[in-house]
Amino acid sequence: MFEDFRQQFYLNFVSEDRWHYLANGLLVTLKLTFFAVLLGLLIGFTIAFIRNVHDNTGKLKILNFICNLYLTVIRGTPVVVQLMIIYFVIFGSVRIDKALTAILAFGINSGAYQAEIFRSGIQSIPRGQMEAGRSLGFSYFQTMTKIIMPQALKNVIPTLLNEVITLLKETSVAGYIALEDLTKGGDIIRSRTYSAFMPLIAVGLIYLVMVLILERFVKMIERRLNKNDKR
Amino acid sequence: MTNVKESPLISVRNLEKHFGDMKVLKGITVDINKGDVVCVIGPSGSGKSTFLRCLNRLDEPTGGEIIFDGVNICDPKTDIDLHRQKMGMVFQQFNLFPHMSIMKNLTIAPMTLQNKSKEEAEGYAYELLERVGLKNRALDYPLQLSGGQQQRIAIVRALCMKPEVMLFDEPTSALDPEMVGEVLEVMKELAQEHMTMVVVTHEMGFAREVASRVMFLDGGDFLEENEPKEFFANPKNDRLKEFLGKVL
Numbered sequence A: 001m002f003e004d005f006r007q008q009f010y011l012n013f014v015s016e017d018r019w020h021y022l023a024n025g026l027l028v029t030l031k032l033t034f035f036a037v038l039l040g041l042l043i044g045f046t047i048a049f050i051r052n053v054h055d056n057t058g059k060l061k062i063l064n065f066i067c068n069l070y071l072t073v074i075r076g077t078p079v080v081v082q083l084m085i086i087y088f089v090i091f092g093s094v095r096i097d098k099a100l101t102a103i104l105a106f107g108i109n110s111g112a113y114q115a116e117i118f119r120s121g122i123q124s125i126p127r128g129q130m131e132a133g134r135s136l137g138f139s140y141f142q143t144m145t146k147i148i149m150p151q152a153l154k155n156v157i158p159t160l161l162n163e164v165i166t167l168l169k170e171t172s173v174a175g176y177i178a179l180e181d182l183t184k185g186g187d188i189i190r191s192r193t194y195s196a197f198m199p200l201i202a203v204g205l206i207y208l209v210m211v212l213i214l215e216r217f218v219k220m221i222e223r224r225l226n227k228n229d230k231r
Numbered sequence B: 001m002t003n004v005k006e007s008p009l010i011s012v013r014n015l016e017k018h019f020g021d022m023k024v025l026k027g028i029t030v031d032i033n034k035g036d037v038v039c040v041i042g043p044s045g046s047g048k049s050t051f052l053r054c055l056n057r058l059d060e061p062t063g064g065e066i067i068f069d070g071v072n073i074c075d076p077k078t079d080i081d082l083h084r085q086k087m088g089m090v091f092q093q094f095n096l097f098p099h100m101s102i103m104k105n106l107t108i109a110p111m112t113l114q115n116k117s118k119e120e121a122e123g124y125a126y127e128l129l130e131r132v133g134l135k136n137r138a139l140d141y142p143l144q145l146s147g148g149q150q151q152r153i154a155i156v157r158a159l160c161m162k163p164e165v166m167l168f169d170e171p172t173s174a175l176d177p178e179m180v181g182e183v184l185e186v187m188k189e190l191a192q193e194h195m196t197m198v199v200v201t202h203e204m205g206f207a208r209e210v211a212s213r214v215m216f217l218d219g220g221d222f223l224e225e226n227e228p229k230e231f232f233a234n235p236k237n238d239r240l241k242e243f244l245g246k247v248l
């Protein structure tokens, strides 16, 4: 039994340096998640801002419409489908880096969810804050950037980190455009060694460990933020 | 009160405010002179806050004009942000910025909007903090302070812009009873220094003692106004009599 395990382990990870598939895949997954989160942050923040300006002042009608369309489409379709459409349809005829495509797809996807997170963060700030800012003579824009946004951002940090966790797991479908991420790495090993158990369990464990670490981090940050609040 | 007859600091002409079909202010005309301490009283829902908030266009008037410093600030062409710098406002709920230290709360507007240097802004802030007895709290955060302390800071925050008029919307209504006094004391000192003030309040004692004029708002307009002694001793309007009967 133990001998069997040892042999399997050797076959799947050690022989022909197969562990490289996992290590390289992990790196791809981490990079992909990191840059997609950043792109999503940019998109989400911008959209939340536009929608908030529209809700409060009635300006930016067209931009607001585009934002709503974007949110509806992205949140109403599976991320895998979005990924494939971007890779095979939109960039179907041009040679473009797979990793870049994936970052774009997951970033655009995450942006829609982050936009909602920011929006609820902004809405959680009491009206009185905007009124106090405006009564001092700050413009709407100044009040948003100096008074509302910093508070909203602080409030949504834990939720945003949870979005990072979600995204980390969602990138596992990157293999659909043949990007060799962590999941794909395990799958490649499986197809070489014809044994599913070892590589797939290993992949699962690596995701689990990363998620657990991130969750610990979220808890820590939450405690920090609450401590500073002194309510 | 001033001896020389100069034009009023704020001149309200036919001010109207509707919320949808509901007419809250029905054509108010009133002058507020430099150095006036005007107390506005009236039943709940009569539009006292709305009147006050129209003065700096936190609520957008639906009709009439407000001449402040010789400019009609209801004109869409006027830069309201510029005029608001000269009108300090104090809210029932304090509305300090919880993510900033007290000092930052006090200096952010003068530094951003009036190009004051950090030294200058902080110097003036410390001066005012000293006068309200909170100099030692400059580096704390708003939520570490009691309600009364927060409201005193909120008054100082408005004063740091060196406004020409201060608008107060029930500044003591959200406070525990034992903290009302410390805030009223600060307002009283302000009045003694001839700050022009418009105060919406339920504190009849304060109105009687500090106001130069008391005005009764009900049914969308001021139904009676007088200097405080006469106002409370000899009310003429029936609605005012009824109101005073309830609150005194």
Ligand SMILES: Nc1ncnc2c1ncn2[C@@H]1O[C@H](COP(=O)(O)OP(=O)(O)OP(=O)(O)O)[C@@H](O)[C@H]1O
Binding pocket: B019, B024, B042, B043, B044, B045, B046, B047, B048, B049, B050, B051
């Ligand atoms: N944004 C708004 N939309 C619709 N109605 C409003 C709005 N603000 C105020 N009102 C209504 O206008 C009326 C006057 O409100 P306001 O807050 O000015 O009264 P108030 O005299 O300050 O009352 P209180 O003593 O309770 O503070 C109320 O009937 C209120 O419901």
Ligand SMILES: [Mg+2]
Binding pocket: B048, B049, B050, B169, B170
């Ligand atoms: Mg009110």
